[in-house]
Amino acid sequence: MNNKLLISVSLPILDISFDLEVPNIIKVGSLKNIILDYVRNNYNNDMNFGTFRLIKRESGIELDSNLLVKDANISNGSILVLI
Numbered sequence: 001m002n003n004k005l006l007i008s009v010s011l012p013i014l015d016i017s018f019d020l021e022v023p024n025i026i027k028v029g030s031l032k033n034i035i036l037d038y039v040r041n042n043y044n045n046d047m048n049f050g051t052f053r054l055i056k057r058e059s060g061i062e063l064d065s066n067l068l069v070k071d072a073n074i075s076n077g078s079i080l081v082l083i
Contacts, residue, residue, distance in 0.1 A: 005075060006020070
């Protein structure tokens with residue numbers, strides 16, 4: 001059983017988007033940290049994001065940081081927006 005998902009991430013404030021392969025057995029809060037680390041490492045951006053929200057673009061609903069990715073209705077091809 002494959003426990004990884006390919007998702008698309010959009011950060012409108014930086015006008016960037018990218019695809020990430022992430023495990024589906026981590027919490028959404030950990031996913032946020034993975035996204036921020038990716039941005040810092042790949043876009044040379046030390047921006048302090050402070051409090052930010054991760055939204056599922058298809059539904060417009062903010063994702064609960066305490067849910068596992070697999071329980072947050074995130075699937076292959078999901079588009080997440082960090083605002």
